[in-house]
Amino acid sequence: MDFDLSEEQRLLKESVDGLLNSSYSFEARKKYGAEKGGWSRNVWGKLAEQGLLGLPFAEDDGGFGAGAVETMIVMEALGKALVLEPYLATVVIGGGFLRRGGSAEQKAAHIPGIIEGTKTFAFAQLEKNSRYDLQDVSTSAKKKGNGWVIDGEKFVVLNGEAADTLVVTARTKGGRRDAGGIGVFMVPGNARGIAKKGYPTQDGLHAADITFTGVEVGADAAIGDPDNGLPLIERVVDDARIAMCAEAVGAMDESLKSTVEYLKTRTQFGVPIGSFQVLQHRAADMFVAVEQARSMSMFATMASDFDDAKERATAVAAAKVQIGKSLKFVGQQAIQLHGGIGMTQEAKIGHYFKRLTMIENTFGDSDYHLRRVTANGGLI
Amino acid sequence: MDLSFTKEEVAFRDEVRAFFRDNVPPATRQKLQEGRHLGKQEMIDWWRILNNKGWGVSHWPKEYGGTGWSSVQHYIFNEELQMAPAPSPLAFGVSMVGPVIYTFGNEQQKKHYLPRIANVDDWWCQGFSEPGSGSDLASLKTKAERKGDKYIVNGQKTWTTLAQHADWIFCLCRTDPSAKKQSGISFILIDMKSKGITVRPIQTIDGGHEVNEVFFDDVEVPVANLVGEENKGWDYAKFLLGNERTGIARVGVSKERIRRIRELAGQVESGGKPVLEDQAFREKLAAVEIELKALELTQLRVVADENKHGKGKPNPASSVLKIKGSEIQQTTTELLMEVIGPFAAPYDEHGDDGSNEAMDWTAQIAPSYFNNRKVSIYGGSNEIQRNIITKAVLGL
Numbered sequence: 001m002d003f004d005l006s007e008e009q010r011l012l013k014e015s016v017d018g019l020l021n022s023s024y025s026f027e028a029r030k031k032y033g034a035e036k037g038g039w040s041r042n043v044w045g046k047l048a049e050q051g052l053l054g055l056p057f058a059e060d061d062g063g064f065g066a067g068a069v070e071t072m073i074v075m076e077a078l079g080k081a082l083v084l085e086p087y088l089a090t091v092v093i094g095g096g097f098l099r100r101g102g103s104a105e106q107k108a109a110h111i112p113g114i115i116e117g118t119k120t121f122a123f124a125q126l127e128k129n130s131r132y133d134l135q136d137v138s139t140s141a142k143k144k145g146n147g148w149v150i151d152g153e154k155f156v157v158l159n160g161e162a163a164d165t166l167v168v169t170a171r172t173k174g175g176r177r178d179a180g181g182i183g184v185f186m187v188p189g190n191a192r193g194i195a196k197k198g199y200p201t202q203d204g205l206h207a208a209d210i211t212f213t214g215v216e217v218g219a220d221a222a223i224g225d226p227d228n229g230l231p232l233i234e235r236v237v238d239d240a241r242i243a244m245c246a247e248a249v250g251a252m253d254e255s256l257k258s259t260v261e262y263l264k265t266r267t268q269f270g271v272p273i274g275s276f277q278v279l280q281h282r283a284a285d286m287f288v289a290v291e292q293a294r295s296m297s298m299f300a301t302m303a304s305d306f307d308d309a310k311e312r313a314t315a316v317a318a319a320k321v322q323i324g325k326s327l328k329f330v331g332q333q334a335i336q337l338h339g340g341i342g343m344t345q346e347a348k349i350g351h352y353f354k355r356l357t358m359i360e361n362t363f364g365d366s367d368y369h370l371r372r373v374t375a376n377g378g379l380i
Numbered sequence: 381m382d383l384s385f386t387k388e389e390v391a392f393r394d395e396v397r398a399f400f401r402d403n404v405p406p407a408t409r410q411k412l413q414e415g416r417h418l419g420k421q422e423m424i425d426w427w428r429i430l431n432n433k434g435w436g437v438s439h440w441p442k443e444y445g446g447t448g449w450s451s452v453q454h455y456i457f458n459e460e461l462q463m464a465p466a467p468s469p470l471a472f473g474v475s476m477v478g479p480v481i482y483t484f485g486n487e488q489q490k491k492h493y494l495p496r497i498a499n500v501d502d503w504w505c506q507g508f509s510e511p512g513s514g515s516d517l518a519s520l521k522t523k524a525e526r527k528g529d530k531y532i533v534n535g536q537k538t539w540t541t542l543a544q545h546a547d548w549i550f551c552l553c554r555t556d557p558s559a560k561k562q563s564g565i566s567f568i569l570i571d572m573k574s575k576g577i578t579v580r581p582i583q584t585i586d587g588g589h590e591v592n593e594v595f596f597d598d599v600e601v602p603v604a605n606l607v608g609e610e611n612k613g614w615d616y617a618k619f620l621l622g623n624e625r626t627g628i629a630r631v632g633v634s635k636e637r638i639r640r641i642r643e644l645a646g647q648v649e650s651g652g653k654p655v656l657e658d659q660a661f662r663e664k665l666a667a668v669e670i671e672l673k674a675l676e677l678t679q680l681r682v683v684a685d686e687n688k689h690g691k692g693k694p695n696p697a698s699s700v701l702k703i704k705g706s707e708i709q710q711t712t713t714e715l716l717m718e719v720i721g722p723f724a725a726p727y728d729e730h731g732d733d734g735s736n737e738a739m740d741w742t743a744q745i746a747p748s749y750f751n752n753r754k755v756s757i758y759g760g761s762n763e764i765q766r767n768i769i770t771k772a773v774l775g776l
Contacts, residue, residue, distance in 0.1 A: 284769040322674050
């Protein structure tokens with residue numbers, strides 16, 4: 001029983017916090033967001049230089065062989081700084097598919113580009129009617145010769161416009177909601193037959209809706225078993241949920257800090273508004289919500305190594321419920337306690353609120369995950 | 381970071397679990413499961429079983445009969461005790477006055493009182509709150525005037541839990557009326573059989589009798605019963621209240637109650653099927669389970685921190701334990717109310733003082749719900765806890 005970071009982990013935390021403190025002020029973030037694709041290649045290069053893009057990959061693949069705790073540390077720091085760069089899409093999800101399902105050849109072909117910071121990924125999964133259901137897949141992948149032909153539409157693909165490689169879920173067999181017959185395919189972002197409509201998202205990230213029309217890929221495009229990819233998808237999406245829980249904790253932590261700072265400095269009726277008990281207790285409740293969320297983020301992080309898939313899924317779902325509950329309270333109250341200034345684009349706090357709100361609606365909201373917990377027979 | 385217990389800790393858990401399974405009297409266990417009160421003698425009987433095993437005052441220093449366990453072992457012990465379920469040791473003796481005596485008392489006091497606390501030869505109650513001094517405890521008025529080798533005590537204490545059973549009361553009394561608030565208070569031990577003490581029951585909304593008013597009318601107390609220094613009682617009281625940071629979450633109690641909710645919700649029907657199969661109910665239950673899991677993790681963070689770094693600096697997360705722990709206890713009793721539905725209504729006029737063996741289990745669901753409203757009030761109300769977070773953690 002130990003919740004402390006190891007010496008290496010503590011150093012990692014210091015180094016990523018240090019990097020972001022020096023290069024990711026709120027003003028700098030605005031500039032990065034205005035760059036092509038909505039994020040900074042320069043910052044991405046710095047993340048690569050510090051080895052952060054190679055953390056979770058095996059040493060044999062050129063990475064550092066770090067575990068879920070290291071990813072948690074990085075994601076929390078990215079959440080604190082409201083980082084726009086596609087770490088989740090590229091390292092956690094794209095890299096996750098390669099790590100957990102890729103062949104030796106696929107790893108050799110793709111992982112070095114991720115680690116060096118020269119290639120980014122995007123996960124094309126959401127469909128018009130799939131909502132949070134990972135096995136609801138209409139996009140088709142039909143066999144042609146040794147390769148595949150992909151047809152369908154994917155939506156809100158984070159980093160979809162800039163990504164060098166799209167990881168696409170597509171049906172090789174069966175009906176729209178069958179668990180079997182789903183494959184995972186790597187498709188070059190500029191492949192013939194791909195049409196992208198890019199746009200900024202509410203929280204300042206960038207996404208794209210992507211249409212695949214007769215997109216042809218080789219046999220080596222399929223990650224894992226093209227007829228039974230769902231377990232791999234569930235596993236990697238759980239990784240993404242765990243990472244987002246940590247990101248949310250970072251964003252909540254910073255929201256609370258900024259709110260407490262505001263309560264100390266904003267004066268009304270001749271006193272700092274933090275001297276009013278009604279506001280103090282609201283801030284205390286925010287603190288409780290952040291700590292409960294932090295506990296569940298840690299729980300989910302440790303659950304990522306559970307052998308039992310159902311136990312892991314239940315733990316991750318439970319964490320996403322707690323994080324959803326906490327982030328809604330912390331995000332909303334942070335705006336409330338900032339008052340009018342919290343409503344403006346120029347204040348940082350609203351941007352935390354927006355990112356937190358989008359996290360709730362990504363890869364399953366609280367209601368969705370609460371139903372998963374009940375379906376698995378509860379948690380206690 | 382590592383969630384798992386060591387091999388030794390797992391073995392310890394199994395030992396503790398087996399002991400509770402084999403030694404908690406079945407009638408006592410059942411009453412606790414049903415949320416009922418226990419009689420005086422059955423509590424004492426159980427505590428003596430615990431004390432004979434050497435676990436009666438587990439967290440005390442070894443020289444006074446403690447176990448020398450690690451923070452994790454204490455956590456495991458409490459968790460298993462609450463889930464057994466078995467009565468927790470009498471907090472007023474074991475967790476409150478005992479540690480004050482072995483930390484601030486003189487040798488004679490230690491020698492006399494500590495073994496008697498451990499074996500519950502003396503039942504202790506707590507004389508802190510007064511009618512005009514609840515959250516603002518330091519405004520207390522009960523006074524102890526020194527006359528020769530005696531204090532003459534006059535005043536009133538209230539919310540005195542189980543004073544009807546008590547042999548002794550530890551009191552905060554004002555010994556220096558001219559000093560400001562906190563600085564004129566002393567920590568005094570008073571024999572409940574002393575002339576001039578009157579105990580009057582307070583009936584609570586559940587119909588039960590747990591708390592009392594205690595009146596002091598020219599009660600003579602030997603000066604030898606003063607603990608530590610005169611007028612330093614407030615420091616000892618703060619020490620006492622800060623002593624137990626993790627047990628207060630009562631995670632094991634809530635876990636046991638969730639087990640009971642599942643059991644009863646599997647039996648009680650609604651619309652031709654068990655309540656447990658109702659999706660809305662299941663989601664409410666799952667939501668509490670998730671809150672409880674988060675609280676358990678928060679508690680483990682505090683325990684692991686103490687285990688590794690000692691108890692010196694309180695982990696800020698410990699402030700969460702009382703607030704969330706009490707909220708969850710209350711929510712679980714609400715869920716039991718929801719399970720039983722209209723059959724919560726019948727009231728057993730005999731009441732529940734531990735002697736009502738024939739009491740139907742359904743009759744205690746509503747009183748237990750009513751009674752549990754206290755948990756967000758006692759031990760520093762949840763609003764006081766928020767004040768503590770505000771000042772100690774947020775620095776507002």
